[in-house]
Amino acid sequence: MEQELAALVQQLIGAVEVAMSPMSASQQRQEAYQLCENFKEHSPHCAACGLQLAQKNNNPVIRHFGLQLLEHCAKFRWNSWQPPEKVQFKDTVLKMMAEGVENILTEQPYIKDALSKIVVELIKREWPQHWPTMMEELSRVAALGETQTELVLLIFLRLVEDIVAFQNLPTQRRKDILQCLTAHMGELFTFFTTTLQTHTMQYHQLARSLGEAEKVKAQCHCRVAQAVLKTLCGYVEWVSVSHVFANDGKLVESLCLLLGQREFQLHAAECLLLLVNRRGRTEERKPLLLLFNDGAMDTILSAASSADREALQNEQHYLFLKRLCQLLVGLGQQLGTLWGPTGLGVGCPANFSKYLSAILSFTAHNSQSLSSLTQGLWAAFLRHEHISKDSVFLEFVPKVLQQATINVVKTGFPSLSNSPSCTYSQVDFDSDDEFNSFFAAFRAQIVETVRLCTGLMPKVAFHYTDQCIRQLMASPINSSDATATGQGYCNLTSPSFVRWDGLTCYMEAVVNKIVKLNAVQLVIPEGVSLLEDVLGYSPKDPLILSCVLTCVSTLFPFGLTPLTPYCP
Known part of the structure; x- marks a missing residue:
């Protein structure tokens, strides 16, 4: 045999x-x-x-x-x-x-x-x-x-x-x-938590050693800790939240601390992301708001700041930055579910202003993919019955409107290098066609956010519209990307045209929302003045002239008789 x-x-x-x-x-x-x-x-x-x-x-x-x-x-x-x-x-x-x-x-x-x-x-x-x-x-x-x-x-x-x-x-x-x-889940999570803490601690102790044997042993501990994080990703999304937050949230605390450690940060971020994206009964999700506490929030924001500094040098850091953005957005979505008459007594959390500042930083990021991740959250907050009335949140609405005047401008083609966004687009998109498809959806998100902001603050929204259009009219037309056959006229990627094109979309969103609210009288003097100045502006460039005509059409309600008084 x-x-x-x-x-x-x-x-x-x-x-x-x-x-x-x-x-x-x-x-x-x-x-x-x-x-x-x-x-x-x-x-x-x-x-x-x-x-x-x-x-x-x-x-x-x-x-x-x-x-x-x-x-x-x-x-x-x-x-x-x-x-x-x-x-x-x-x-x-x-x-x-x-x-x-x-x-x-x-x-x-x-x-x-x-x-x-x-x-x-x-x-x-x-x-x-x-x-x-x-x-x-x-x-x-x-x-x-x-x-x-x-x-x-x-x-x-x-x-x-x-x-x-x-x-x-x-x-x-x-x-x-x-x-x-x-x-056996309690026993399992004790094993996961203990193993993670033990091996990360031993890794840090040995990684600082000069001996080759100690460094090899440190890598062994590192590999085990990474395996724990990968395994946790299979559990945190569905197990009872009591296991995840057992022992005063030691596991979650460990995950937050690992966000600042290069060897573990991506796996830790993915684990936390799955955790904050949990579904289920509302009362089971309340412990997730512990991530708004000082320690957790400061660690997340510090990790994001460090990753941002190296995002262009290392694609892994850029991916980590995306995961942190998704983590913060997911946390905000959970807050939106819990805030209000759910019987859980959840209101404005600690560090809400710091949190919104972080979201706004991602909105303003040169990576349009990162900015896009935040647009849905702003829209959800603006629609929320309670958050949209919160004094802390209302301080950020003008900042969101102002940032939208920048984001709505179509720059960042991966084939070009005329914008800081181009470098990120070269990582995110394989072609200009793929970027075009993305940007169409991105601009639609921005326009919806602008509409919702206008519903809360119509005068502020129109102020930014007025300011931006006047700046465009006062600036010389820049057709630096024009082709020789274009005889000096703008093409679709010329700096002046992309700004006119984007801000015309912005103006349409603001003015149409004001008209829908019957709030034209709130901004009648500014609107009439802007309409008169736009009518008096006569560019020779065909593409710019097309945008100007769109502005005239959009501002036309200000040339009509006063509408019904605005009743907020």
Whole structure:
């Protein structure tokens, strides 16, 4: 039997090497692939050969194929095995986790993933009815070292993905496992929190050391902490919020602190983002407002400031900046849900002014993608029955209106370099066509925000309109991007035209909203004066003249008889 197995193992190794070799002919590769598939489907020695192939003395590609054979057995042959065979298989896989893997820094990610998937398949078939000690056994494995801890974390991540995200189990089995997992959730989150705090602390202690061995050990701790953060991303969105905020919010506090640490900040931000985007009963979301406290808010804003300084030098920092923006926007959306007559006593939170300043900074950012992320939040706040009347919020409405006069101007084409936004667009968009599609939606968001602001402060909104149009008329026409065939006239990317085009949209949004409110009389003197000056402005450039005619049409209500008095 041993000789037969050894021969089969060598045959499979040869087939895998042929299938994976770039030097193999197509026919050879197909035959080798077919041999492997036939063996997997039909051979009674699938598990035995898989175990031998998966030994760590083989090269990673051979080991991975061996693990695939074991996963196939767990998936499709489990029910045909006797109980002693199942126990032996399970014990062998756990022993492989303990002894059959390389160091956490050198082991291939696909080997770890394949091994964890086998254990997940066993859990899906055996736990809790036939494997009641699973949690204790995995806990013992995790205690063996960093590699084993990472594997256990990967198992819990893959398990929750199958149960909650993909839901690829029969309904009753899914219900049983989810119920048992929920019952152990306090224990699990204690493990997550303790592991995260322990390994981040040890990483920082060793990372400052001069010795090479200490630095390598520090990287091991770093890898485990990153694995905890990835695993938490599979849980924080749906588990009871009491687990996330247990022990006075120690876990959330740790996540906030990690935002300031380069090795962990992106994973921590993604974890917090999933947390603040939770849905469910309103009262369960109230603890999320703890992120408005001094410590959490200051940490988030400090991390954003640091990332912004390096966003153009490092795409990872730019991605992190986007996650922080989404995090703050998600927090604001939760505030909008909780603020008001929900019976929870939620009103203006601590640091609301600081929070709005941060949102406004993102709105004013040279990255139009970042600015776009905030527009929906401003609109939600402006529509909100209570927030739209809050004195702190009302201080920011003029600032939003003023910033809109800048954002509405179409600059930032990735093919150009005539604006600070161009550099960010070169990261975000593959072509000018893609940018055009984005900007059309972005401008629509801005226009809606301007309309809503005008509904609250029509005089302020018209003041900015009046100011901007007069500045345009007083400025010389700049057609620096004009082509030679254009005889000095503006084209669609000329500086003067893009400003006229954007601010004409802004004016239309403001004036149309004022007319709809029957509030024309509030700004009659300014409106009539602006109309007269626009009528007296006669540019020679066709594109600019087209914008001026649009302004005349928009301002036409100011030339009519006074409308019904405004009643706010």
